[in-house]
Amino acid sequence: MSPDTSEPDVIARLRTVPHKFPANADVDWRKISACLFWSSWGLIGNVVADSYSADSLDRVERKFALDLLAYLCGKRLWKNTLTDEPVFYEDELYRSLRKTDSAFIPYASGKTERYQAWRTKPWQEEKLREYLNGLRPEDKALLKLLADADGALQQRNIMQQLPFLKGRTSGSLRSLKSHVNAGCKQLDCAHILSEGSGSGDYRIHEINRNLGELRRVVVEIAKQFEIPWHLLEKGAPERSAANGPKSANRIRRLGSGRAWFVTEKNGRQIIAALVDAKGSCSCQLYDASTGRFLRKLPNARGSFRDAFATVVKEGKEFHPAFQPDLVSTEKVGLSEEFLRAIPSQTN
Secondary structure, three states, X not given: OEOOOOOOHHHHHHHHOOOOOHHHOOOOHHHHHOOOOOOEHHHHHHHHHHHHHOOOOXXXXXXXXXXXXXXXXXXXXXXXXXXXXXXXXXXXXXXXXXXXXXOOOOHHHOOOOOOOHHHHOOOOHHHHHHHHHOOOHHHHHHHHHHHHOOOEEEHHHHHHHOOOOXXXXXXXXXXXXXXXHHHHHHOOOOOOEOOOEOOHHHOEEEEOHHHOXXXXXXXXXXXXXXXXXXXXXXXXXXXXXXXXXXXXXXXXXXXXXXXXXXXXXXXXXEEEEEEEEOOEXXXXXXXXXXXXXXXXXXXXXXXXXXXXXXXXXXXXXXXXXXXXXXXXXXXXXXXXXXXXXXXXXXX
């Protein structure tokens, strides 16, 4: 069986052209060829669908038939001819059997993307600069990390130094690189990130050396990227049990570029987390009574003490022993342990 819509030439040759079958060299080839048959998956689907629609299957067989038909339909190996049934909408397994107006394109007729010439197409410097500056923050964080390491870095170091990749698989890094290179393909210009060399944690990922002089341009631009602090800052290890209880909310000690304030707005106490990072700053707000994340103010240039001067002036600063991971607190909020320390320091 194969996804082809007609019998492949190789089957016809096996049936008609005299030759020996190596595994059974002492058997007349005609006897073996007479046992060879071919069927498309689409034909199998038609036979199973006819049996299903004719009610010639028992209850268990009908379920197996639907499983097979849903698979064939999902893989574009068979065009659905069944009458729409409620069961198709009760189980996600049968989603492919639901009626749709989309055109059916057989798998065997699909065209494989073979155009690869873009990988060697030269960039114009102005076009390259425009593309790099328009990348999303995560892409810029990866490029900056590579640029700061002269254009190449081992996979294990990349995974450790980019917080949004930490704890994930190498597939996440491949996806990140693919996103950068996909834009290059759309512009019909050479890829910026090479496939890398080596294997596993020691695989070297680097800015494409085939860019020539423009590789230096990529490095220079990437070094100047202003990256949101949470995409590059690394957390210190959690304290051991001997130094106190572990907390998923504790990452590192507070630095000079960070500050916490409690302020009041409309009779409600608000916690503000302020952070400076490479020419820009951020402010995240939490409910002081529950620790629930409220919102993040738009990032601003300069220091938070200037950009968010109102918060600094009207609020009361406090100094927690450890800095929570502000990325995760957007989902889980501040811990009760963190909140308990606030009243004694701000009253």
